[in-house]
Amino acid sequence: MQICIYPIMTYFRGVWCIMEKIIPAKERLTKSSKNRMDGELRGKILVILCAVIMISATISITIFLGTKGLQSFIKNGVSLIEFLTSTHWNPTNQASPEYGALPFIFGSFAVTFLAALIAAPLGIGAAIFMTEIAPSWGRKILQPVVELLVGIPSVVYGFIGLTVLVPFVRAHVGGLGFSLLSGMIVLSVMILPTITSIATDAMGTLPKNLREGSYALGATRWQTIRKVLIPAALPGLLTAVVLGMARAFGEALAVQMVIGNVRNLPSSILDASATLTTIITLNMGHTTYGSVENNTLWSMGLILLVMSFAFILLIRYLSSRRKL
Amino acid sequence: MKSKTADRIATGVFVAIAIIIVSILVGLFSYILVNGFKYISWDFLTTPSSNIRAGGGIRDQLFNSFYILLLTMIIAVPLGVGGGIYMAEYAKPGKLTDTIRSCIEVLASLPSIVIGMFGLLVFVNVTGWGYTILGGALALTVFNLPVIVRVSEDSIRTVPRDLKEASLALGITHWHTIKTVLLPSAFPSILTGIILAAGRVFGEAAALLFTAGLSTPRLDYANWNPFSEQSPLNIFRPAETLAVHIWSVNTQGLIPDVEAVSNGSAAVLVISVLLFNLLARWIGSIITKKITATK
Amino acid sequence: MVTTLLEKEIGEQTIQSTVPLQMEHILNVHDLEIFYGEKRAVNGISMDIEKNAVTALIGPSGCGKSTFLRSINRMNDLIPGARAQGEIMYEDLNILSEQINVVALRKEIGMVFQKPNPFPKSIYGNITHALKFSGIKKKSQLDEIVEESLQKAALWDEVKDRLHKSALSLSGGQQQRLCIARTIAMKPTVMLLDEPSSALDPISNAKVEDLIVELKKDYSIIIVTHNMQQASRISDKTAFFLSGDLVEYDATEKIFTNPSVKKTEEYISGRFG
Ligand SMILES: Nc1ncnc2c1ncn2[C@@H]1O[C@H](COP(=O)(O)OP(=O)(O)OP(=O)(O)O)[C@@H](O)[C@H]1O
Ligand SMILES: [Mg+2]
Numbered sequence: 015m016q017i018c019i020y021p022i023m024t025y026f027r028g029v030w031c032i033m034e035k036i037i038p039a040k041e042r043l044t045k046s047s048k049n050r051m052d053g054e055l056r057g058k059i060l061v062i063l064c065a066v067i068m069i070s071a072t073i074s075i076t077i078f079l080g081t082k083g084l085q086s087f088i089k090n091g092v093s094l095i096e097f098l099t100s101t102h103w104n105p106t107n108q109a110s111p112e113y114g115a116l117p118f119i120f121g122s123f124a125v126t127f128l129a130a131l132i133a134a135p136l137g138i139g140a141a142i143f144m145t146e147i148a149p150s151w152g153r154k155i156l157q158p159v160v161e162l163l164v165g166i167p168s169v170v171y172g173f174i175g176l177t178v179l180v181p182f183v184r185a186h187v188g189g190l191g192f193s194l195l196s197g198m199i200v201l202s203v204m205i206l207p208t209i210t211s212i213a214t215d216a217m218g219t220l221p222k223n224l225r226e227g228s229y230a231l232g233a234t235r236w237q238t239i240r241k242v243l244i245p246a247a248l249p250g251l252l253t254a255v256v257l258g259m260a261r262a263f264g265e266a267l268a269v270q271m272v273i274g275n276v277r278n279l280p281s282s283i284l285d286a287s288a289t290l291t292t293i294i295t296l297n298m299g300h301t302t303y304g305s306v307e308n309n310t311l312w313s314m315g316l317i318l319l320v321m322s323f324a325f326i327l328l329i330r331y332l333s334s335r336r337k338l
Numbered sequence: 339m340k341s342k343t344a345d346r347i348a349t350g351v352f353v354a355i356a357i358i359i360v361s362i363l364v365g366l367f368s369y370i371l372v373n374g375f376k377y378i379s380w381d382f383l384t385t386p387s388s389n390i391r392a393g394g395g396i397r398d399q400l401f402n403s404f405y406i407l408l409l410t411m412i413i414a415v416p417l418g419v420g421g422g423i424y425m426a427e428y429a430k431p432g433k434l435t436d437t438i439r440s441c442i443e444v445l446a447s448l449p450s451i452v453i454g455m456f457g458l459l460v461f462v463n464v465t466g467w468g469y470t471i472l473g474g475a476l477a478l479t480v481f482n483l484p485v486i487v488r489v490s491e492d493s494i495r496t497v498p499r500d501l502k503e504a505s506l507a508l509g510i511t512h513w514h515t516i517k518t519v520l521l522p523s524a525f526p527s528i529l530t531g532i533i534l535a536a537g538r539v540f541g542e543a544a545a546l547l548f549t550a551g552l553s554t555p556r557l558d559y560a561n562w563n564p565f566s567e568q569s570p571l572n573i574f575r576p577a578e579t580l581a582v583h584i585w586s587v588n589t590q591g592l593i594p595d596v597e598a599v600s601n602g603s604a605a606v607l608v609i610s611v612l613l614f615n616l617l618a619r620w621i622g623s624i625i626t627k628k629i630t631a632t633k
Numbered sequence: 634m635v636t637t638l639l640e641k642e643i644g645e646q647t648i649q650s651t652v653p654l655q656m657e658h659i660l661n662v663h664d665l666e667i668f669y670g671e672k673r674a675v676n677g678i679s680m681d682i683e684k685n686a687v688t689a690l691i692g693p694s695g696c697g698k699s700t701f702l703r704s705i706n707r708m709n710d711l712i713p714g715a716r717a718q719g720e721i722m723y724e725d726l727n728i729l730s731e732q733i734n735v736v737a738l739r740k741e742i743g744m745v746f747q748k749p750n751p752f753p754k755s756i757y758g759n760i761t762h763a764l765k766f767s768g769i770k771k772k773s774q775l776d777e778i779v780e781e782s783l784q785k786a787a788l789w790d791e792v793k794d795r796l797h798k799s800a801l802s803l804s805g806g807q808q809q810r811l812c813i814a815r816t817i818a819m820k821p822t823v824m825l826l827d828e829p830s831s832a833l834d835p836i837s838n839a840k841v842e843d844l845i846v847e848l849k850k851d852y853s854i855i856i857v858t859h860n861m862q863q864a865s866r867i868s869d870k871t872a873f874f875l876s877g878d879l880v881e882y883d884a885t886e887k888i889f890t891n892p893s894v895k896k897t898e899e900y901i902s903g904r905f906g
Contacts, residue, residue: 039723039724039725039726040725040726042737042741043723043726043733043734043737043738043741044726044730044732044733044734045732045733045734053511053513053514054511054512054513054514054736056513057512057513057516057517058428058513060420061420061421061423061424061427061428062424062428063420064416064417064418064420064421064423064424065420065421065424065425065429065438067417067421068417068421068438068441068442068445068483068484068487069437069438069441071441071445071480071483072441072444072445073441074456074460075445075448075452075453075456075480078456078459078460079452079455079456079459082459135355136355136358136359139351139352139355139356140355140356140359142352143352143353143355143356144356146352147349147352147353147356148356152356155356155360156356156359156360159359159360159363160359161615162363162367162612162615163359163362163363163366165534165537165538165541165611165612165614165615166366166541166608166611167540167541167542167543167581167607167608167611168541168543168544169541169543169581169582169584169585169604169607170370170541170584170604170607170608172585172588173584173585173588173600173604174366174369174370174604176588177597177600178369203362203366206359206362210359234341234342234344234345235345235348235349236341236344236345236347236348236349237341237344237345239348240348257447260447263449264448264449264450264451264452265449266449266450266451266544267543267544267547267585270589271585271588271589291449291451291544294451294455295451295544295547298455298458298547298548299547299548299552303463312455315451315452315455318449318451318452319448319452322444322447322448322449322452323444325447326440326443326444326447430713431713498750500746500748500750501750501752501753502711503708503711503746503750504746504750504751504752504812505752505762505763506708506711506739507706507708507739507743507744507746507816508739508740508743508762508763508815508816508819509736509737509738509739509740509741509743509763509766509767509819510736510762510763510766511736511766514766518762518766519752519762522753523753
């Protein structure tokens with residue numbers, strides 16, 4: 015049988031010294047209860063627990079909001095068709111309450127698309143400025159600007175919208191000032207940094223030879239950008255826009271402060287309007303928990319949840335295209 | 339030449355866009371700071387707010403904001419860093435990891451109002467706590483967790499593989515290697531990320547409306563007993579934060595000096611967020627310097 | 634420190650190392666195959682590694698030297714999809730077995746990498762990092778081991794005045810010797826060196842080479858090198874690898890003067906690789 019010399023430290027007569035003790039290899043080197051890797055298991059369990067908490071948070075949010083959001087249809091008998099297609103919202107009418115949420119659904123989509131319409135060209139333009147026009151100093155200036163814009167809390171955007179933008183629209187454009195237009199402008203500023211930073215990443219990861227190849231053919235910078243770079247980065251740029259839209263769709267307080275919150279379908283961009291988030295924000299506190307009206311607010315919340323899943327799926331689809 | 343002209347015009351447009359964005363930021367900041375500085379005074383920061391009269395301050399709101407932030411971070415940082423460690427070091431490519439990644443993605447993209455509703459359902463109604471600081475902090479944890487997980491995972495992944503191998507090759511367990519080699523090396527960027535996330539939490543309002551509430555009980559700052567109703571430290575009391583305050587005085591407030599209070603509060607809020615940003619950069623660069631110091 | 638009988642015995646053995654028959658084997662490799670996913674990087678090699686000797690692994694880039702070396706202390710476990718078949722017997726255990734506690738194994742079979750990779754800690758901290766983990770906490774004892782291992786790594790005189798300065802402030806050669814010192818501090822029986830001096834200047838390289846020859850008294854060393862002079866200067870035995878096969882394994886002198894396989898001669902004389 016082979017044996018081995020294995021140094022272990024022993025405290026001996028007041029001084030540390032190294033004594034050599036014979037321990038067979040089998041005992042030293044195999045997994046046994048004695049030399050189990052200390053703390054290894056404990057640490058692993060700890061971090062797995064963190065991962066489990068994340069999964070369970072997501073699942074419980076889906077389940078809780080799902081069941082709660084369906085209650086108005088299942089328990090209170092509100093018609094899903096009416097909820098999604100009727101433009102009459104009048105839940106406080108005792109005799110015949112109406113639960114048509116279409117104006118709010120429309121409002122949400124309208125401000126989201128309008129905001130994207132402004133923010134997408136600006137954001138992508140800024141990204142191109144940072145990556146193609148002035149990669150050195152342009153980036154140094156715009157990058158922090160974008161980061162600071164992200165940092166401004168949404169209530170502050172709402173507050174400035176309320177005190178500056180709304181009076182301005184009232185005085186110079188028309189209407190009450192509280193309008194789709196104001197909501198769109200506030201949201202577009204809010205999603206601008208999201209679109210800019212992701213679009214910059216998308217442009218920045220394009221291979222260098224793409225540019226060089228185009229310039230070598232004698233194309234101008236604009237031709238290169240338009241014909242080569244933008245098409246190549248398109249899935250990434252679209253991802254940026256979709257992420258911006260997802261943020262706009264879910265934004266509550268800033269929009270609520272400037273959009274006017276009326277229950278009618280707007281007929282022009284200067285009309286006051288409402289979105290799913292603004293109605294939830296306004297009415298959640300005023301309605302009795304468990305009442306039909308309150309339950310329909312949860313149904314609107316469920317629409318927000320479903321939409322954020324939809325945005326994720328869209329982004330996934332886009333990023334799968336990017337790999338091709 | 340036509341294409342030359344088009345090129346010039348396009349360049350001009352891009353420069354104009356950059357100028358527009360910079361001026362939006364400059365405009366926003368100067369508006370907030372110029373208007374807000376007029377109202378910020380020691381008094382403003384240290385008197386309690388008023389529901390009907392003019393001249394209220396933001397003492398409690400300011401305290402609440404920091405207190406909720408602290409509580410959120412105490413819960414979210416260990417969980418988030420733990421999750422990040424799991425994703426960077428233990429997760430094996432496969433279905434489970436993909437699921438967790440999807441969960442993080444979903445959590446990250448949930449609108450904060452939806453998180454607020456979840457908080458209302460679970461931390462207010464199911465638990466029966468009512469509007470509480472703890473409920474608010476838990477909702478903000480949900481809001482914040484995916485950010486911290488991502489930051490931690492990315493930071494740990496950028497630690498050179500060499501260091502990990504060196505440690506493992508010396509007969510150190512994986513977990514101890516994580517604790518003593520990977521985390522310390524990843525620490526500056528994790529910290530920077532956490533401080534930036536803290537700035538976001540500090541300004542968040544929608545997730546708090548229905549969880550921490552719109553009111554603050556009368557607080558006695560001499561009372562340090564966390565179980566007492568009047569103690570500012572009580573985590574089971576409702577608490578209106580600064581961001582929520584700005585919203586509530588503007589949309590449902592009765593006070594005559596709405597402009598003054600909200601201008602002042604907005605300035606305080608933005609300055610705080612700005613400080614978080616600067617702090618993050620500063621600490622990040624200091625620690626990086628210290629670690630890579632060649633002296 | 635108590636020097637035991639056995640240590641002396643080992644010392645004497647090394648002196649007589651010209652007589653190969655008396656050599657003891659520290660590792661016996663049988664039919665070792667290593668795969669990365671579907672791809673086979675090492676094709677069933679068998680060799681015995683001698684105790685208290687320097688064994689050099691040479692061969693062109695990508696022939697599987699590092700792969701083989703890393704399997705000896707199970708560093709390949711870190712690579713997803715890497716797996717090994719066959720046997721590497723160490724004492725009476727198969728290192729590749731599931732039953733092996735790799736953490737304990739790596740304390741006995743230490744490794745030094747091509748690129749110096751000190752921890753971003755002090756010089757002192759680099760050496761005590763693993764010691765503390767294995768339960769040695771006492772300051773005086775740590776001090777003693779730090780000095781001893783830095784002495785052995787021929788670095789003590791250069792750094793004794795700045796033990797608490799960052800290890801990253803050392804030169805590349807010093808960093809590499811520090812990496813060797815921290816491995817020595819764990820008192821391994823086998824040291825695996827993967828091109829330890831390829832990233833160093835000639836003077837540092839010479840120092841590391843002297844060090845390796847010195848270390849052979851206490852340790853069994855396996856070294857991967859692309860430098861033929863280095864292999865011939867410091868090793869006792871040399872193994873020539875070619876695309877995953879062990880082409881020739883013999884005493885270094887024989888390999889470099891009179892190899893029995895033509896490929897070996899071609900490689901050594903620089904005709905390919
Ligand atoms: N992590 C890995 N995944 C897949 N294949 C790998 C991996 N590492 C190495 N290989 C492959 O295994 C083979 C052997 O690689 P190895 O690193 O052992 O070569 P080497 O002899 O050390 O080369 P060098 O002299 O360049 O260090 C190579 O073909 C390499 O491509
Ligand atoms: Mg190699």
